[in-house]
Amino acid sequence: MERKIRILVAEDFDLLREDLCEFLDSQEDMEAAGSAGGKEEIVKLARKMEFDLILMDIEMEYLTSGIEAAEQIRNEKPEAQIIFLTAHDTNQMIYTAMGAGAVDYIVKGCPDEELLFHIRSAFSGKPVMEAKIQKMLMSEYSRLRRSEQSLLFFITNVGQLTPVERELVRLLLQNYKVGQIAELRVVELVTVKTQIKSLLRKFNCTRTKEIVNLIHELKLEHLFL
Numbered sequence: 001m002e003r004k005i006r007i008l009v010a011e012d013f014d015l016l017r018e019d020l021c022e023f024l025d026s027q028e029d030m031e032a033a034g035s036a037g038g039k040e041e042i043v044k045l046a047r048k049m050e051f052d053l054i055l056m057d058i059e060m061e062y063l064t065s066g067i068e069a070a071e072q073i074r075n076e077k078p079e080a081q082i083i084f085l086t087a088h089d090t091n092q093m094i095y096t097a098m099g100a101g102a103v104d105y106i107v108k109g110c111p112d113e114e115l116l117f118h119i120r121s122a123f124s125g126k127p128v129m130e131a132k133i134q135k136m137l138m139s140e141y142s143r144l145r146r147s148e149q150s151l152l153f154f155i156t157n158v159g160q161l162t163p164v165e166r167e168l169v170r171l172l173l174q175n176y177k178v179g180q181i182a183e184l185r186v187v188e189l190v191t192v193k194t195q196i197k198s199l200l201r202k203f204n205c206t207r208t209k210e211i212v213n214l215i216h217e218l219k220l221e222h223l224f225l
Contacts, residue, residue, distance in 0.1 A: 005123045006033040006051045010042035010069065011085075012060035020055065027116065039065040046073045046080065053081035053122055056102070070100040081122055085115075103127040157202050158223065165199050168192075170224040172208050173215065 007024055009032055011017035021032035034049050036042035038060050046054065054073070058066035070082045083104040104118050104127045121128040161169070171181050178196065182189045196208060203211050215221055 002029070004029055004031045005053070005119065006031060007119070008033055008042065008045055008049065008051045008054045009035040010037075010054060010060065010066060011035070011057045012037050023112065030116075030119065039069040042069050043072050047076060051080075053083060053103075053119065055085045055119075056082050058084055058086040064096070067096055067100045070102060074101045081127075083118060083122055083127075104129055160202060161199075164195060165202070166224060168195055168199055169211065169215070172212050173221055173224055178208075 007030060009017055009020050009024070011020060014037065017035050017037060021035050024030045024032045033051050034045045036045050042054070042056070054070075056066045056070055058064065060066055060069075066084065066086070070084075073080050073082070080101075082100075082102045083106060084102045085106050085108060087108045103122050106115060106118055118128055167185075168181065171184065176184065178192055179189060182192045185192070199211065200206065200208070203214070205211050205214075215224070
């Protein structure tokens with residue numbers, strides 16, 4: 001018979017922790033090798049015990065104690081396999097949790113068979129994220145890549161702006177329209193339109209709103225205000 005999957009359980013609610021350990025022990029290929037009710041306890045347990053993976057509750061003593069515990073454990077044991085089992089499924093929490101090095105993330109209350117499937121998949125080296133989470137992470141990765149490319153492009157072009165163009169951007173960020181900008185600068189409307197065309201070419205945009213949105217996305221308003 002093959003060795004059982006040794007699982008550590010971190011859950012601050014005693015009844016849930018006991019039920020989960022009992023459920024794992026009832027499986028032919030699994031065993032609850034140890035359990036903990038808090039951050040420091042699971043870190044110490046992981047330090048002294050042999051295990052294959054950890055089911056880690058995110059919110060124990062406080063909202064992110066499970067994430068901090070995972071970071072500590074993986075600093076000492078980089079190969080540690082951690083699955084977050086939690087009630088929190090907000091985008092930001094998922095990004096933070098996966099950033100701590102977890103291999104999977106399961107929302108509490110999922111069917112028993114789904115939990116077992118995720119455990120076995122992680123143990124076999126092929127963790128399975130929920131499609132929703134996988135899609136979110138890929139979307140965030142793509143957004144960051146776009147932002148990185150946009151930032152390089154933007155910084156390069158900011159250096160090429162004339163004082164007048166920088167002033168135009170400042171006014172656009174304050175939601176002034178083209179006609180209002182002409183009045184404020186006491187110049188002809190056609191002059192402002194010509195200057196804006198030059199600005200659009202430098203940023204490879206077709207509308208001033210695109211420039212404004214790009215600056216907001218990259219959080220670079222301070223360069224003009």
